[in-house]
Amino acid sequence: MSYLNPGLPIPVPAADGLDKPYWDAIANDRLVLQVCEDCGTYQWGPEWICHACNSSNLRFEEIEPKGRIYSYERVWHPVHPALKDQGPYIIVLVEFPEQSNARMVGNLIGDPHQEVVIGTPVSAVFEHNNESDPAFTLVHWKVD
Amino acid sequence: MSRTIRGKVAVVGVGETPYYKRGQSPDAEFKLALDAVINACKDAQFSTKDIDGFASFSNDRNDPSKLANALGCKELRFSNMQWGGGGGGGSGAIANAAAAIATGMAESVIVFRALAQGQFGRFGQGPRSNVVSGAGAYTVPYGLMSPAQSFAMKVNRFMHDHGVKQEALRAISLASYHHAQNNPRAVMHGRPLDEQKYDESRWIVEPFHLFDCCLENDGAAAMLLVDAERAKDFPHKPVYILSALTGAHYRAGASAHNTPDYATSTFKTTSSRLYDMAEVKPSDVNVAQIYENFTGGVLMSVVEHGFCEPDECNEFFVKENLIAPSGKLPTNTSGGNLAECYMHGLGLNIEAVRQVREESTNQVPDADVALVASGPMVTPVSSSIFGSVATL
Numbered sequence: 110m111s112y113l114n115p116g117l118p119i120p121v122p123a124a125d126g127l128d129k130p131y132w133d134a135i136a137n138d139r140l141v142l143q144v145c146e147d148c149g150t151y152q153w154g155p156e157w158i159c160h161a162c163n164s165s166n167l168r169f170e171e172i173e174p175k176g177r178i179y180s181y182e183r184v185w186h187p188v189h190p191a192l193k194d195q196g197p198y199i200i201v202l203v204e205f206p207e208q209s210n211a212r213m214v215g216n217l218i219g220d221p222h223q224e225v226v227i228g229t230p231v232s233a234v235f236e237h238n239n240e241s242d243p244a245f246t247l248v249h250w251k252v253d
Numbered sequence: 254m255s256r257t258i259r260g261k262v263a264v265v266g267v268g269e270t271p272y273y274k275r276g277q278s279p280d281a282e283f284k285l286a287l288d289a290v291i292n293a294c295k296d297a298q299f300s301t302k303d304i305d306g307f308a309s310f311s312n313d314r315n316d317p318s319k320l321a322n323a324l325g326c327k328e329l330r331f332s333n334m335q336w337g338g339g340g341g342g343g344s345g346a347i348a349n350a351a352a353a354i355a356t357g358m359a360e361s362v363i364v365f366r367a368l369a370q371g372q373f374g375r376f377g378q379g380p381r382s383n384v385v386s387g388a389g390a391y392t393v394p395y396g397l398m399s400p401a402q403s404f405a406m407k408v409n410r411f412m413h414d415h416g417v418k419q420e421a422l423r424a425i426s427l428a429s430y431h432h433a434q435n436n437p438r439a440v441m442h443g444r445p446l447d448e449q450k451y452d453e454s455r456w457i458v459e460p461f462h463l464f465d466c467c468l469e470n471d472g473a474a475a476m477l478l479v480d481a482e483r484a485k486d487f488p489h490k491p492v493y494i495l496s497a498l499t500g501a502h503y504r505a506g507a508s509a510h511n512t513p514d515y516a517t518s519t520f521k522t523t524s525s526r527l528y529d530m531a532e533v534k535p536s537d538v539n540v541a542q543i544y545e546n547f548t549g550g551v552l553m554s555v556v557e558h559g560f561c562e563p564d565e566c567n568e569f570f571v572k573e574n575l576i577a578p579s580g581k582l583p584t585n586t587s588g589g590n591l592a593e594c595y596m597h598g599l600g601l602n603i604e605a606v607r608q609v610r611e612e613s614t615n616q617v618p619d620a621d622v623a624l625v626a627s628g629p630m631v632t633p634v635s636s637s638i639f640g641s642v643a644t645l
Contacts, residue, residue, distance in 0.1 A: 113396050118382050120390035128390075154391050154508035180410040180515070185456040188399040189379035200397050202406050202510050212511050214392050227413050247394055
């Protein structure tokens with residue numbers, strides 16, 4: 110079962126091919142970030158060059174799917190028809206301290222009314238939406 | 254210092270259409286734009302034919318060539334769009350127009366913004382496409398797609414870092430609604446707000462209640478800028494541009510909420526340049542118009558413009574401090590984007606002009622210096638400082 114009701118826009122790889130390795134990785138339960146082969150800086154979202162040294166020598170590297178909550182929000186008002194009967198839900202911004210403090214946006218699994226504490230360690234939960242056309246995977250988070 | 258626009262350009266006319274709830278304008282957006290320009294010229298007793306430039310922001314749909322054509326302007330010398338979404342360009346368009354006049358590229362420039370959301374769709378809704386790719390693919394499928402949702406996490410982090418309470422946001426909303434009750438142009442005129450009504454209003458996204466969020470409106474606003482020397486010949490007291498500029502900090506545009514300095518209104522690097530150009534200090538500012546997309550953005554903007562320390566927000570943001578005529582920093586004295594009209598912040602610049610002219614419906618005594626902050630939390634943002642002749 111998906112965290113949010115189905116019907117939101119389906120994420121697909123960008124036409125320019127830049128982020129396809131990410132979508133392929135998470136479909137296989139692997140979390141990846143872009144890292145610079147020359148200076149070791151991690152970045153998210155993907156760019157064509159490293160923001161630190163401007164090298165084009167970038168790759169997607171698998172990381173331990175763990176981070177900590179940098180910020181969050183509890184959403185109440187539905188701004189999309191698919192969310193009309195959703196009720197509140199939680200978005201978290203998860204930071205990876207070992208990877209240049211890169212961050213990812215996801216949902217926080219569990220009670221949508223739960224208290225959320227900034228700094229809390231969390232682990233990734235891969236949500237595979239295989240019934241969808243096209244199929245897609247999202248990366249959510251649960252408190253450790 | 255020669256590389257400045259300080260005092261070189263003045264606002265000599267302001268104009269607005271009536272402000273409507275979104276989707277309720279009886280006129281097409283282009284007609285609204287024309288009416289605002291005509292009203293600004295009427296205010297200045299200036300012929301529309303002699304306008305030779307237009308500047309706008311946020312991808313305004315009303316092309317200067319078409320405006321000049323419809324108005325019958327004799328010649329078009331300057332047509333300018335400030336890049337960046339939201340209201341971040343509200344003061345930037347003024348900066349660009351002033352720069353054009355100060356450098357001799359144009360003589361009489363209109364800064365404008367027109368919106369008809371019934372005709373063209375709303376801001377506060379998610380996308381309606383079936384698929385999403387690129388930066389949106391990292392946020393939209395998680396239910397993060399509206400402006401309120403895009404900014405709430407910044408504000409939550411700021412409030413966490415500095416122990417800011419909900420009451421600080423509430424005070425900002427109460428002040429705007431307080432001012433709107435004296436402003437007959439305001440969409441929320443006659444609809445006062447009190448603490449109980451705020452507290453009982455529904456959450457949009459925490460920490461924003463309904464009354465922490467800007468309106469969505471139809472209408473148009475315009476101002477006419479000319480060289481400071483010429484400005485003396487116009488009917489109103491000239492309102493001089495002491496400073497106006499745009500900017501953003503390091504990687505403010507990073508996708509998927511990866512801006513390293515995250516919990517900011519984006520004014521940290523711009524405000525010192527703003528004050529330096531204007532040759533004023535925060536304590537010289539008599540009245541402030543601070544763009545309220547959401548109250549949390551006002552909070553951080555006020556801090557980053559040097560009016561209050563981040564750890565003093567709970568003491569500073571009380572209604573008495575924010576209201577005209579006697580507050581410590583009378584803020585959003587027209588009702589602003591929360592309660593007058595959401596004209597993407599150009600209305601805030603017009604209210605700053607009215608304060609310096611001493612024509613506001615919530616007049617602050619001796620308002621010689623008026624500051625406007627445009628579009629917090631987007632990139633780039635912009636600010637402007639207006640001054641009376643006494644400030645030159």
